[in-house]
Amino acid sequence: MNAPARSPAPAPRTPSLVEGEFVFTAEHFAQIRALLYEDSGISLPESKATLVYSRLAKRLRRLGLTSFGEYCALVSGADGTEERRAMMSFLTTNVTRFFREPHHFDHLREHLPGWAAKGPVRLWSAGCSTGQEPYSMALTVLACLPNAAELDIRILATDIDPVVVGQAHAGLYPDDLVDAIPADMRRGALKRDGSGWRMEDRVRRLIAFKELNLMQAWPMRGRFQAIFCRNVAIYFDLPTQERLWGRFADALTPDGRLYIGHSERASDPRFCSDGLTVYRLEGRAR
Structure with missing residues (x-):
């Protein structure tokens, strides 16, 4: 008598990179990493797999999805634009505080009077997060130039994440x-609002908050005397960093300044060091 036919062995299960409620494979991570890089220029190393899982698992539960396969299909599909924006918001890190790297604001304060004496002053906080950086810039302007309201001084504050831009605008x-704000700068700059503090109008009027992806076209036509882009480029790969430094050089006025994070280096040859993590544009931008 012939032996009964054996059922084929089940296909081996693809191992999950992270132990948890959902299977999260190397393929899932690769798809998410590729989309994030395409949309924002952010390059996620494999060591961030656990972080990606922990942040997006909450999103799966909220959306009622049962697997990362479903989620990857959603964000990769034609109708996934809004969820891709949400994914980017979940995966970007917003660590900031008022007057972080205080020597940058001391340096800015030294140069503001000279810039203002020559005409309009334009400053840019590129990667403004929840607003502490541009408000620190504005408070520095007001401390240095008490007549700032009578001068043509504007601060552009941009971030890729619309959620944090909204928080920054609220102030x-x-x-x-x-x-963290020096006591002498707080006076007249903040007012009580419930259990917190809100920036006064005289501070807020100096700043325009906008959503902007640094990897896309920049709508600004004029140039800036100073650009703050701190602890943003560290999330990009080297070619993306080099393109960004070049674009910043193009966006600065002659002799303009670029302020960056403590672990970053501006590689464009038009920059020369002007202090700790401060770069001066030599000559005229292209």
Whole structure:
């Protein structure tokens, strides 16, 4: 008598990179990493797999999805544009505080009077997160130039994440964050709003908050005396960083300044060091 036919062995299960509620494979990670890079220029190393899982697993539950395969199909599809934006918001890190790297603001303060004496002053906070950086810039302007309201001084504050841009525009912060602002700068710059503090209109009027992806075309036509882009380029690969430094050089006025993060280096040959993580544009931008 012939032996009964054996059922084919089940295909081996693709191992999950992270132990958890959902299977999260190397293929899932690769798809998400590729989309994030395409949309924002951010390059995720494999060491960030656990972080990606932990942040997006919450999103899967909220959307009622049962697998990362479903999620990858959603964000890769024609109808996934909004979810891709949400994914980018979940995966980008917003670590900031008022007057972070205080020597940058001391340096800015030294140069503001000279710039203002020559005409309009334009400053840019590129990667403004929840607003502490551009508000620190504005407070520095007001401390240095008490007549700033009578001068042509504007600060552009941009970020790729619309959620944090909205928070920055609101200008509302709890006590523990406001404590980092020097006491002499707080007077007349903040007002009580519930359990927190809101920036006064005289501070807010100096700043225009906009959503902007640094990897896409920049709509600004004029040039800037100073650009702050700190701890943003560290999330990009080297070719993307080099393109960004070049574009910043093009966007600065002659002798303009670029302020960057402590672990970053501006590689464009038109820049020369002008202090700790401060670069001066030599000559005229292209």
